[in-house]
Amino acid sequence: MFANYDFDVIWRSLPYLFYQGMTFTLLLTALATLGGIVIGTLLALMRLSGTAALTLPAAAYVNLMRSVPFVLMIFWFYFLVPYIGQWMTRSAQPLQVGAFASCLVTFTLFEAAFFCEIMRAGIQSIPRGQMAAAQALGMTYPTTMGYIVLPQAFRNMVPVLLTQTIILFQDTSLVYVISVTDFLGAASKVAERDGRLVEMYTFAAVVYFVISLAASRTVAHLQRRIAIIR
Amino acid sequence: MNYHWNWAIFWELSPDGVHTYFQTLLLGTGWTLATAACAWIIALTLGSLVGALRTMPFAAAVRFGNVYVELFRNVPLLVQMFLWYFVMPEIVPRAFGTWLKQQPNASFYTAVVALGLYMSARVAEQVRAGILSLPRGQRQAALALGLTLPQTYLYVLMPMTYRIIMPPLTSELLNTIKNSAVALTIGLMELTARARAMQEFSFQVFEAFTAATIIYIVINIVVTFAMRVVERRIAVPGYLGFKAPAAGH
Numbered sequence: 052m053f054a055n056y057d058f059d060v061i062w063r064s065l066p067y068l069f070y071q072g073m074t075f076t077l078l079l080t081a082l083a084t085l086g087g088i089v090i091g092t093l094l095a096l097m098r099l100s101g102t103a104a105l106t107l108p109a110a111a112y113v114n115l116m117r118s119v120p121f122v123l124m125i126f127w128f129y130f131l132v133p134y135i136g137q138w139m140t141r142s143a144q145p146l147q148v149g150a151f152a153s154c155l156v157t158f159t160l161f162e163a164a165f166f167c168e169i170m171r172a173g174i175q176s177i178p179r180g181q182m183a184a185a186q187a188l189g190m191t192y193p194t195t196m197g198y199i200v201l202p203q204a205f206r207n208m209v210p211v212l213l214t215q216t217i218i219l220f221q222d223t224s225l226v227y228v229i230s231v232t233d234f235l236g237a238a239s240k241v242a243e244r245d246g247r248l249v250e251m252y253t254f255a256a257v258v259y260f261v262i263s264l265a266a267s268r269t270v271a272h273l274q275r276r277i278a279i280i281r
Numbered sequence: 282m283n284y285h286w287n288w289a290i291f292w293e294l295s296p297d298g299v300h301t302y303f304q305t306l307l308l309g310t311g312w313t314l315a316t317a318a319c320a321w322i323i324a325l326t327l328g329s330l331v332g333a334l335r336t337m338p339f340a341a342a343v344r345f346g347n348v349y350v351e352l353f354r355n356v357p358l359l360v361q362m363f364l365w366y367f368v369m370p371e372i373v374p375r376a377f378g379t380w381l382k383q384q385p386n387a388s389f390y391t392a393v394v395a396l397g398l399y400m401s402a403r404v405a406e407q408v409r410a411g412i413l414s415l416p417r418g419q420r421q422a423a424l425a426l427g428l429t430l431p432q433t434y435l436y437v438l439m440p441m442t443y444r445i446i447m448p449p450l451t452s453e454l455l456n457t458i459k460n461s462a463v464a465l466t467i468g469l470m471e472l473t474a475r476a477r478a479m480q481e482f483s484f485q486v487f488e489a490f491t492a493a494t495i496i497y498i499v500i501n502i503v504v505t506f507a508m509r510v511v512e513r514r515i516a517v518p519g520y521l522g523f524k525a526p527a528a529g530h
Contacts, residue, residue, distance in 0.1 A: 118455070118501035119494055120462035123473045127494075130486045134284065221357035227466060235360060248367040256360045263355035 057247060061254045064241040072237030073258075075151065079233065080220045083158035087219070088212065090159065091166025096196065098171055109167070116164035122228055128157035129229050150231045154223075162219055169211050173204035210274040217266050221259065234258070290485045291492065302479050302489075309475030310496055316392050316471060317458040323397025324457060328404025333434055335405065336412045346405065353402035358395070358463050365395045366467040392464035400457050407449045411442035444515045451508040455501060472496060 061068075097109035116124065132153045136146030148156075177200050185195040205212075224235040232240065235255055242251035291303040300308065335346035353361070366388065370378035384390060415438060423433040443450075465474035476493035480486045516523040 115494075115498070118459075119497050120459040120473055122462040122465065123476070123490065123493055123497065126473070126477060126480075127490050130480075130490070221355075224357040224359045225463070227359060235357070239363075248363075249371045252360065252363045252368050256356050256364055259357055259360055260352070260355045264351060267355065 056250055057245075058250055060241065060245050060247045060250055064237075064251075067241065068234065068237045071232055072234035075232060075236075076220070076223050076234040079151070079154055079158060079223050079226075080216065082155055083162055083223075084212075084216045084219060086155070086159035087162035087166045088170070090163035091168075092170045092201070094163060094167035095170035095174060098167065099174060113164040113167050116161055117168075121161060121222060122225055124161050125154075125157055125225060125228055128160070129153055132156050150226075150229070153229075154226050154231060158219065158223070162215070162222075165215055166212065169208050169215060170204060172211075173208035174200055176207055177203055206277070209277065210270050213270045213273070214267070217263055217270070220266070221263060224259070284487065286488070287485055288488055290479075290483050290488055293483070295479070296482050302483065303492075305475050305479065306472065306489075306492055306496065309470060309472035309493075310500075312389070312469060313458065313461050313471040313473075314500070316389065316396065316461040316464060316469065317454075319393040320396035320400060320461065321454055321457050323393065324400035324404050324453070327398065327401035329408050329439065331401065332405035332408025333412065333439065335409045337430070346409075350402045350405050353399055354406075358399050358460055359466060361399055362392065362395045362463060362467050366391045388464065388467045388469040391467055392461065392469050396457060396460055396464065400453060400460070403453055403456070404450070407446045407453065408442060411446035412438055414445060415441055441517065444517050445520070447508070447512045447515065451505065451512070454508070455504060458500060458504070459497070 094109045094113060097105040098113070100106060132148050133145035135156075136142075136148055137144065140146060181199055181203075182195060185199045190199070223233055226233050227235050227239065230236070238251045238255040242248045291306075292301050294300075295302045295305045297305070331346045331349050334342040335350075337343065356364075370381045372378075373381070381387065419437055419441065420433060423437040424430070428436065461469075461471055462473040464471055465477065470478070472493050476489045479489040483489070
């Protein structure tokens with residue numbers, strides 16, 4: 052049954068798949084998660100600030116990102132980032148940005164909307180009395196947030212944030228639509244060059260499956276360990 | 282910004298020679314909705330079945346359900362689309378594979394199956410959570426009354442579950458619509474693909490993507506609003522989500 056298949060192609064392309072492709076995928080996942088959590092937390096603070104000037108733009112941004120397909124957003128940023136770069140550096144021509152920088156901006160800004168909702172839920176899960184107690188002790192709003200509310204919100208939300216990171220990891224495969232060489236992009240290039248679509252796509256699926264499953268098992272384990280007994 | 286804006290581009294004829302660019306976007310919207318609707322039927326049917334299996338008192342059924350969900354949740358949708366589109370026709374018997382590849386709307390059927398199965402795993406998670414949220418007395422009471430297990434699910438547990446998990450199901454429906462954009466990678470000319478094509482032919486990048494974005498937002502608002510009406514009508518009295526109708530005399 053396997054007579055017509057050439058599984059050796061996987062072995063031959065392993066260095067390319069992992070050194071080039073998987074490095075890109077994992078680096079993008081890690082940096083976009085960090086950036087997304089930072090910007091997402093700021094967005095969450097804006098949404099919870101109670102000032103319309105901050106609440107409305109943040110809510111509009113989050114709802115926009117959440118109602119549009121990620122693929123469309125990847126296209127948007129792919130064409131928009133050079134113009135943003137031009138505007139920021141005040142150069143005469145749209146700025147040439149590399150594939151990685153473009154993807155990083157896209158993923159950070161898109162996932163920030165999802166991290167925002169997670170952090171908002173985390174902040175809202177902190178009992179109101181803690182805020183009141185901090186204020187009664189004379190703490191300012193930034194101090195209260197930075198030392199009392201956010202650390203606890205973050206801790207409560209670690210499993211959800213990590214689950215979102217696994218989703219982000221799977222979403223990185225979508226950079227295929229702008230022909231970037233991530234893990235799937237690398238697999239697809241080898242597949243088309245050698246006419247080995249069955250072998251390469253099956254292998255890609257297995258790799259994504261193993262990594263995602265291992266990661267989600269780890270998260271479930273972590274969730275049991277760090278759960279606060281109330 | 283030295284970008285040349287031209288909003289009149291929508292009324293110009295697209296390269297297909299028949300439709301304006303605006304009409305091609307509407308055609309794409311049609312494909313997006315058709316794909317999402319068909320995939321949603323599969324997702325809801327299989328998702329309910331698998332979700333229910335995972336709460337049944339049979340270890341084998343639970344294990345099957347768990348494997349099913351893990352399988353479809355841990356592989357990116359794009360990779361699953363490729364598996365169905367490029368790999369599946371090659372590993373089935375040759376005649377059947379050839380027949381599959383010759384179907385005129387192969388990318389549509391493939392997208393529906395791939396998206397439907399992918400979303401069914403997520404629906405199964407919601408259904409399972411919904412069933413487990415029911416007081417255990419409901420199942421016991423139904424069985425004590427002499428209902429068989431299938432009857433218990435059909436007449437007691439599932440109707441309650443659907444009414445409780447309506448809000449998360451709404452977001453899964455919206456996800457199905459959004460995820461249908463991934464099908465452009467296997468050649469389905471849905472909304473995002475049409476916007477991309479319009480950009481390629483007319484060079485009006487931002488007009489094309491703005492139009493597509495607005496259409497997605499409108500779909501989103503309409504679906505959310507419709508589902509909210511449904512949610513209100515089927516909310517279970519006594520639960521927090523239920524708002525009592527205005528009291529009359």
